[in-house]
Amino acid sequence: MLPEVAVPAGYAPADGLLRERVILITGAGGGVGSAAAMACARHGATPVLLGRNVRKLEKVYDAIEAGTGIKPAIYPMNLAGATWVEMGDVIATIEREFGRLDGVVHAAAHFTVFTPLSDVAPRDWMEGLQVNLTAAYTLTRLSLPLLEKSADASVVFLTDPSGQDNKAYRGAFGIAKYAVEGMVKSWASELEKKTQLRLNAYDPGPLRTFLRLKGYPGEDAQTVPLPESAMPGLLYLLGPDSAGRSGQRFSAAR
Ligand SMILES: NC(=O)c1ccc[n+]([C@@H]2O[C@H](COP(=O)([O-])OP(=O)(O)OC[C@H]3O[C@@H](n4cnc5c(N)ncnc54)[C@H](OP(=O)(O)O)[C@@H]3O)[C@@H](O)[C@H]2O)c1
Numbered sequence: 001m002l003p004e005v006a007v008p009a010g011y012a013p014a015d016g017l018l019r020e021r022v023i024l025i026t027g028a029g030g031g032v033g034s035a036a037a038m039a040c041a042r043h044g045a046t047p048v049l050l051g052r053n054v055r056k057l058e059k060v061y062d063a064i065e066a067g068t069g070i071k072p073a074i075y076p077m078n079l080a081g082a083t084w085v086e087m088g089d090v091i092a093t094i095e096r097e098f099g100r101l102d103g104v105v106h107a108a109a110h111f112t113v114f115t116p117l118s119d120v121a122p123r124d125w126m127e128g129l130q131v132n133l134t135a136a137y138t139l140t141r142l143s144l145p146l147l148e149k150s151a152d153a154s155v156v157f158l159t160d161p162s163g164q165d166n167k168a169y170r171g172a173f174g175i176a177k178y179a180v181e182g183m184v185k186s187w188a189s190e191l192e193k194k195t196q197l198r199l200n201a202y203d204p205g206p207l208r209t210f211l212r213l214k215g216y217p218g219e220d221a222q223t224v225p226l227p228e229s230a231m232p233g234l235l236y237l238l239g240p241d242s243a244g245r246s247g248q249r250f251s252a253a254r
Contacts, residue, residue, distance in 0.1 A: 002249035007233035019044030027108030029056030031209035035227035079135040128172030188247030198246035204230030
């Protein structure tokens, strides 16, 4: 298991925390991903918005440009079917357009329904592992040469309680989260001492997103915090205040 730590209580990211940085955000069309993109831009970074729905990405683009003046990049991609080569093209495009990459936020998530493993639909299994695990691995791996050129690069994998203790009925989603945390543990330790790059998992706690609604349809959504409430923790992990901290599982401070 990854060592579990909380984001420092009351952490308040400084203005300009991520100034001039370029940060790739998957699942940027909604939920945690779109909140992350806005938070990064508000703190000076240029977000690269990767998602499968161009209209949703364009809405996020417009909101960021109107709110911050920063012009993000949009990279439409369905991670469920994306190949190694296509994901390599994402990174090559970022290198060509920006010449740098300082962070990656893995917020894309494939989730359908809580179900016993014996009943997971074959396609749900394939897409769950592909989007939640394999794409996160592949994009990170292909980003490494560019990230290692950055003086302070950070990769954040969104996780949830399944990543630590994968209880019954979590389906392919839970298996993928458990594997992601295992991947962060071994990869961070392999990279330790070789590079400044840090890899961490971040559990933002329950947030009012489409995924949460699918998993907990009977819940009163108004009682669940908005994704923006988890952004200080994410910014902490992306910025220099978390320098030297890698291979850990952070939970949002509330
Ligand atoms: N919400 C919570 O309560 C909570 C709690 C703990 C951890 N987390 C973690 O936070 C992360 C984000 O969750 P969320 O709540 O923001 O989920 P969400 O609202 O469902 O958003 C997921 C995003 O991923 C995108 N996506 C899904 N399949 C994709 C694919 N095949 N290719 C590219 N993009 C794809 C979605 O695009 P579309 O809009 O096109 O579907 C959406 O933008 C997940 O790792 C989740 O486990 C969430």
